[in-house]
Amino acid sequence: MSEKPVRFGILGCANIARKVSRAINLAPNASLYAIGSRSIDKASKFASENGFPASAKVYGSYEAVVDDPDVDAVYVPLPTSLHVKWAVLAAEKKKHLLLEKPVALNVSELDVILKACESNGVQYMDATMWMHHPRTAQMREFLSDPQRFGQLKSVHSIFCYNPGPEFLTNDIRVKPDLDALGSLGDAGWYCIRAILWAADYHLPERVTALPNPEFNNSGVILSCGASLSWANGKIATFYCSFLTNLTMDITCAGTNGYLRLHDFVIPFQENVASFYEASSSRFATLSLGCEPIPSEHKVATDLPQEALMVREFARLVASIGGNGLEPEKKWAVISRKTQLVVDAVKASIERGFESVVVGN
Amino acid sequence: MSEKPVRFGILGCANIARKVSRAINLAPNASLYAIGSRSIDKASKFASENGFPASAKVYGSYEAVVDDPDVDAVYVPLPTSLHVKWAVLAAEKKKHLLLEKPVALNVSELDVILKACESNGVQYMDATMWMHHPRTAQMREFLSDPQRFGQLKSVHSIFCYNPGPEFLTNDIRVKPDLDALGSLGDAGWYCIRAILWAADYHLPERVTALPNPEFNNSGVILSCGASLSWANGKIATFYCSFLTNLTMDITCAGTNGYLRLHDFVIPFQENVASFYEASSSRFATLSLGCEPIPSEHKVATDLPQEALMVREFARLVASIGGNGLEPEKKWAVISRKTQLVVDAVKASIERGFESVVVGN
Numbered sequence: 001m002s003e004k005p006v007r008f009g010i011l012g013c014a015n016i017a018r019k020v021s022r023a024i025n026l027a028p029n030a031s032l033y034a035i036g037s038r039s040i041d042k043a044s045k046f047a048s049e050n051g052f053p054a055s056a057k058v059y060g061s062y063e064a065v066v067d068d069p070d071v072d073a074v075y076v077p078l079p080t081s082l083h084v085k086w087a088v089l090a091a092e093k094k095k096h097l098l099l100e101k102p103v104a105l106n107v108s109e110l111d112v113i114l115k116a117c118e119s120n121g122v123q124y125m126d127a128t129m130w131m132h133h134p135r136t137a138q139m140r141e142f143l144s145d146p147q148r149f150g151q152l153k154s155v156h157s158i159f160c161y162n163p164g165p166e167f168l169t170n171d172i173r174v175k176p177d178l179d180a181l182g183s184l185g186d187a188g189w190y191c192i193r194a195i196l197w198a199a200d201y202h203l204p205e206r207v208t209a210l211p212n213p214e215f216n217n218s219g220v221i222l223s224c225g226a227s228l229s230w231a232n233g234k235i236a237t238f239y240c241s242f243l244t245n246l247t248m249d250i251t252c253a254g255t256n257g258y259l260r261l262h263d264f265v266i267p268f269q270e271n272v273a274s275f276y277e278a279s280s281s282r283f284a285t286l287s288l289g290c291e292p293i294p295s296e297h298k299v300a301t302d303l304p305q306e307a308l309m310v311r312e313f314a315r316l317v318a319s320i321g322g323n324g325l326e327p328e329k330k331w332a333v334i335s336r337k338t339q340l341v342v343d344a345v346k347a348s349i350e351r352g353f354e355s356v357v358v359g360n
Numbered sequence: 361m362s363e364k365p366v367r368f369g370i371l372g373c374a375n376i377a378r379k380v381s382r383a384i385n386l387a388p389n390a391s392l393y394a395i396g397s398r399s400i401d402k403a404s405k406f407a408s409e410n411g412f413p414a415s416a417k418v419y420g421s422y423e424a425v426v427d428d429p430d431v432d433a434v435y436v437p438l439p440t441s442l443h444v445k446w447a448v449l450a451a452e453k454k455k456h457l458l459l460e461k462p463v464a465l466n467v468s469e470l471d472v473i474l475k476a477c478e479s480n481g482v483q484y485m486d487a488t489m490w491m492h493h494p495r496t497a498q499m500r501e502f503l504s505d506p507q508r509f510g511q512l513k514s515v516h517s518i519f520c521y522n523p524g525p526e527f528l529t530n531d532i533r534v535k536p537d538l539d540a541l542g543s544l545g546d547a548g549w550y551c552i553r554a555i556l557w558a559a560d561y562h563l564p565e566r567v568t569a570l571p572n573p574e575f576n577n578s579g580v581i582l583s584c585g586a587s588l589s590w591a592n593g594k595i596a597t598f599y600c601s602f603l604t605n606l607t608m609d610i611t612c613a614g615t616n617g618y619l620r621l622h623d624f625v626i627p628f629q630e631n632v633a634s635f636y637e638a639s640s641s642r643f644a645t646l647s648l649g650c651e652p653i654p655s656e657h658k659v660a661t662d663l664p665q666e667a668l669m670v671r672e673f674a675r676l677v678a679s680i681g682g683n684g685l686e687p688e689k690k691w692a693v694i695s696r697k698t699q700l701v702v703d704a705v706k707a708s709i710e711r712g713f714e715s716v717v718v719g720n
Contacts, residue, residue, distance in 0.1 A: 019646045153583070153604040156516050156597070160613055161643070210597070211566060211589040211715065223513070225595060227587070229571040235585060237516070237570070237597045244513040244613045246641035246650060249620070251611075253520055253604045260609070262620070262636075266643065268653045276622075281606035283521070283626065286379045288664070290606055293628045304648070355571065355713070 006314035007033035009071035009095070011062045011086055013046040016100060017077045020127065021050040023306035024075075029314040032056055033072075036065035062086055066093045073317055075127070076100055079178035080185060084109045091116035096123040096317045096327075098310070099335075102185030106346075107339045107359065114332050123320060125313045125331040126338075128193055130264055132308040135273045135299040136197075142259055143198060143252060148279040150255030155198045155236040157191040157251075159265055160223075160244035168242065174220050182221035183242045184345060190265050191238035192341045194250050195228055196334070199236070203337055204228035208355045209348035214243060226345045256280055258294060272300045366674040367393035369431035369455070371422045371446055373406040376460060377437045379666055380487065381410040384435075386667035390674040392416055393432075396425035422446055426453045433677055435487070436460055439538035440545060444469045451476035456483040456677045456687075458670070459695075462545030466706075467699045467719065474692050483680060485673045485691040486698075488553055490624055492668040495633045495659040496557075502619055503558060503612060508639040510615030515558045515596040517551040517611075519625055520583075520604035528602065534580050542581035543602045544705060550608075550625050551598035552701045555588055556694070558612050559596070563697055564588035568715045569708035574603060586705045616640055618654060632660045 008024050008031065010017050024030045032052045037043035040060030047058050059065050066074060066089055073096035076086055080102050087097055097117055103126050104110035117124040130136060143149050163171070172178040173186050181188075196203070206229050213224035223241035248265040252258070257279045267273035278294035303311065316328045340359050348356040368384050368391065370377050384390045392412045397403035400420030407418050419425055426434060426449055433456035436446055440462050447457055457477055463486050464470035477484040490496060503509050523531070532538040533546050541548075556563070566589050573584035583601030608625040612618070617639045627633035638654035663671065676688045700719050708716040 016647070019648070022646065150605070153601060154518065154520070154585070154599045156518065156599070156611075158514065158516065158611065158613065160514070161641075162615060206571060208568075208571065208713075210587045210595050211568065212593050212595045214593045223593065225514075225587075225597070227570045227585075227597075233572050233574045233583065233603075235570050235572045235599065237585070237587075237599075239514045239516070239595065239597075239613075241513060241613075243593075243615060245510070245616055245618045245638070246643065247611070247613045247618050248650075249611055251516075251518065251607070251609055253518065253599075253601075253607045255522060255603060256605055258605045258607050260622070262654065263650060266647055266650060268650050270648055278605070281521075283606065286382065287376070287626055288379065288630055290608075290623060290626060290628050294622065353568075353715070 005029050005031040006317045007031055007070060007072045009034035009036065009065035009068060009074045011036055011065055011074055011076050012078050013037045013042050014077035017075065018050050019306055020075055020077065020310070021052070023304065023310045025051045026303055026307035027310040027314060029318060030310050033070065034059060034065050034068055036062045066090045066095055071095055073098060079172045080105055080181065081178055084112055087113045088116040091120045091122050094120055094122060098125050098127055098313050100127045101189045102181050102342065103335055104339060105180055106343050107336065110336060110339045114336065117327070117332065121320070121327060123313065123316045123327040126335040127309065128190070129306045129309050132312055133267065133273060133305040134301050135275060138297065138299055139259060139275050142257065142277055143254070147256065149257035149259070152198060152234055152252060152254050154253040155195050155250065157194040157238045157249065159187040159190045159248045160239070160241040161187070161246040162244055163242060168216065174216055176218045176220050180220060181342065181346065183240050184221045184224055184342060187240035188224065188238065188345065189338060189342065191240050193338050194264060195236040195238060196337055196341065198250070198252050199230065199234065201334060201337060202230065203340065203358050204230050204236070205358060206355050207341060207344035207348055207358055209345055209353045211353055213349055224345065224349060226348065228341065267305065270304045272298050274298050365389050365391040366677045367391055367430060367432045369394035369396065369425035369428060369434045371396055371425055371434055371436050372438050373397050373402050374437035377435065378410050380435055380437065380670070381412070383664065383666035383670045385411045386663055387670040387674060389678060390670050393430065394419060394425050394428055396422045426450045426455055431455055433458060439532045440465055440541065441538055444472055447473045448476040451480045451482050454480055454482060458485050458487055458673050460487045461549045462541050462702065463695055464699060465540055466703050467696065470696060470699045474696065477687070477692065481680070481687060483673065483676045483687040486695040487669065488550070489666045489669050492672055493627065493633060493665040494661050495635060498657065498659055499619060499635050500557070502617065502637055503614070507616065509617035509619070512558060512594055512612060512614050514613040515555050515610070517554040517598045517609065519547040519550045519608050520599070520601040521547070521606040522604055523602060528576065534576055536578045536580050540580060541702065541706070543600050544581045544584055544702060547600035548584065548598065548705065549698060549702065551600050553698050554610050554624060555596040555598060556697055556701065558610070559590065559594065561694060561697060562590065563700065563718050563720070564590050564596070565718065566715050567701060567704035567708055567718055569705050569713045571713055573709055584705065584709060586708065588701065627665065630664045632658050634658050
């Protein structure tokens, strides 16, 4: 592994880029190297407010960032409709790509991005932070245990928040020309990823949108849900919304076990996160209770999940550079499956909640 | 209110009747008076094992129980297919009726039962125990608070258990001639009741079964789920199963609040039960957490929920007797709405997961 930190360039001054800038600073193998915005004043202000070193490059365009030969990797938190253009351009300039979700408006767009990454030999990862928390690995271990959890039968995930009228009027996530997928692309992305994660990334056969999605006047989805079904009797449901109190739960039920958590997207606390599990739960004598009661498992972390994401991304980048290896394909595969389900939910909504076969 | 305890007769020696016998003994205004079984030996054994007083009547038929002029009320835990016959007969003999769920195979049958109760002036209640826990009233207060919870947007409920091969072969709940509704009538009843309770008993407009229900060789439902939708963008989903580890969660998301619990059917502990709530939850600065974290609320009870159910039922019975009042209609109304949704789920499954308008 290279000793030199991976030098990040950031495209744009989105709010989420503040959190990721902090994460890049926290990750031991990454450094903040450049920021570009269409307004150099905004870029300058962003750099000074977000821990960029004095030596950092501040650019008045995105182009200048991807053109800088000393930028190793770009983080792209631009509106989704701009992802194809800038992700492809970055890949062509041999920049590794940490791409904010939703990664694309549809899988055709994502395929253009992934092809550009592949043909230019750059690492791809979507910025789904919770995947990198050590809690996630511990839960996955539980779900994979045939004795403690058994076969997965049902998953429910929900990610909602209620950002209020200013967001619902002005945020890019409710603008059809910027983030046309609305809450499905933003919050729903996490729910779908959670379900695929629980199902060990086996794609569902069919997706059926729940009735009653809500839209704004421009037709952007503000709330929706869907069921996902597999051939073997496994079923999942999710719900996502911009109109509902902050909620971020996953519940998984298996033949022998049960798992839940209530802060899957962003842990309530930064240094420790809980999940709850039970195995072989039974009614007590006379059905007067339940044995065992689900137990809480606390998982500590020295770095917040977003810094662990950056660290893992930078580790993969450094592996390629140092050893002439191929980029790790895992994240492209998972990202693409998530997008396929997003697309299927959207199609089902458009077709009046018909059951839709998931593409490939 | 009458000082004399309401004298209960029990029809049959079902397992659940053990728990309810204990509850009748615990309730201060009810007493175990008679037990009837097709086998007098079984009835006798049941009486001696379940705290019946020495003076209790032990009968070799159900008929003898409903014919006993000193029986005030009957508890009917018979297989669902026998409910109409025995519930109607009991009502005609002026016995108040505590009816185990599922109360009937369909709403037409239930209407026959309810009509018999009404025309004979007897009290009706379904034996859905968790409705009577003081926690349920406290949670309902939270859900009704426009500031703390706001408008209900989404509910998910799940009740599963995995009773194993002996149950799946021999239990009445998997026999098409006894409990044809299978897990939908048994576990699904609770999920549907939970959703209706959360929605303040507003019936959904439409019900759509989730794909992938599982059946046994006789066509009895072993697992299934559905979505319920209302005109105003409100949505609910549930899942019930005989093939999945014991799970009994409700999650409610409102515009301003969040509520969940994990033992809604049978509290983990008998004397205290928890629920979790949060209001106006927001991401913390830089989205580094969530404020406030949902808080646990513990609700103590001096009597277990099934004894509170018996006590409330006996109180209603005594009110009629003592004051010449009409029976309380609330439980008949709630029971009927639950049955209407059960019927709609079944119809949707039979019609290949079509969206079904809920009857009235």
